[in-house]
Amino acid sequence: MKKQVFPTVVLLVIILFSCKDKTNDLSQNKFQDDSFVILNNRKTDSDIASTATKTPIEQNHMVDLPFDFEQKNKLANTDEAKFAQRYPTVKGEKLETIKKYIYSNNEDNPDEVFQINNGGKDFDTYVYCTYGDSDSQTLINVKNEKIISWESIGYATPEDETYQSFIINKDLHIIIYNITYTTKSKRVLEKYLINLDGSISKMK
Numbered sequence: 001m002k003k004q005v006f007p008t009v010v011l012l013v014i015i016l017f018s019c020k021d022k023t024n025d026l027s028q029n030k031f032q033d034d035s036f037v038i039l040n041n042r043k044t045d046s047d048i049a050s051t052a053t054k055t056p057i058e059q060n061h062m063v064d065l066p067f068d069f070e071q072k073n074k075l076a077n078t079d080e081a082k083f084a085q086r087y088p089t090v091k092g093e094k095l096e097t098i099k100k101y102i103y104s105n106n107e108d109n110p111d112e113v114f115q116i117n118n119g120g121k122d123f124d125t126y127v128y129c130t131y132g133d134s135d136s137q138t139l140i141n142v143k144n145e146k147i148i149s150w151e152s153i154g155y156a157t158p159e160d161e162t163y164q165s166f167i168i169n170k171d172l173h174i175i176i177y178n179i180t181y182t183t184k185s186k187r188v189l190e191k192y193l194i195n196l197d198g199s200i201s202k203m204k
Contacts, residue, residue, distance in 0.1 A: 061088045062117040067127070067168040069137065069154060070179075090115050090126070102128060102140065105147045116168060123148060123198040127168075133157070137166065139174065141198040149200045151192055164189060173203070 063086075075083040090098060090113040102108050110128035116139075118125040123143035130136050137154030140147050153176055156163035165186075166176045172194040177186040191203035 061090070061115065063087050063114045063127075064117045065168055065170045065172075067114070067116060067166075069165045069167070087114060089113060098126060098128070098142070101142060101145070101147050105140070105150065108138070118172065118194065119170075121196065121198070125194065127153070129154075139168070139194075139200070141194065141200070143198055148198045151200045153192075174200075 072083075072087050075086060089095075095113055098113055099110060102110055108128070108130055111131045112129040114127045114129075116125040116127060123141045126140050126142065128138055128140065134155065134157040136152065136156075138150060139153050140150040142148065151174075153166040153168075153174060154164050156165075161182075162178050162180050164176055165179055166174060168174050174192040174194070175188060176190045176192070178189045179186040193201045193203055195201055
């Protein structure tokens with residue numbers, strides 16, 4: 001009877017150590033797998049920067065077409081919150097950069113600048129406004145850090161009986177109107193088209 005006890009104890013010890021080794025192996029494999037997942041999920045600085053450049057912040061600060069300058073003025077006087085959402089202005093460093101381009105082109109110093117959603121063309125379109133004794137609006141197209149085309153599209157002075165205003169349509173056609181101050185009657189004065197290369201053509 002005593003002879004059978006010793007082999008049995010030895011067998012139990014062997015089984016116990018064998019199970020312990022397998023448990024350690026499983027734990028080590030799980031640690032390696034978890035480490036692999038963590039390393040593969042870790043974002044590098046370049047990944048973060050790439051993601052940041054794809055955010056739609058730029059588009060949220062553009063004026064969608066059509067851009068009716070008369071409607072813009074009417075909304076500014078009736079609903080400031082809706083106006084700010086519908087007609088966001090360029091601000092911050094971007095505004096200062098655009099002002100430098102404008103000043104180097106014709107020495108204008110704009111009071112207000114709007115970036116126009118031109119449908120993703122390879123140039124940027126802006127309308128800038130200057131206010132004072134006379135008000136004016138000018139459209140510019142910018143590419144490679146310089147103005148490639150520009151056109152005066154609005155003008156007003158209190159002394160005149162009429163003033164000029166505009167609409168930029170979704171197809172990038174621009175209609176300039178002559179509007180009477182008293183009756184608000186208007187007639188088409190000129191028509192322009194923003195071309196695919198960023199140039200501006202006068203329409204017949």
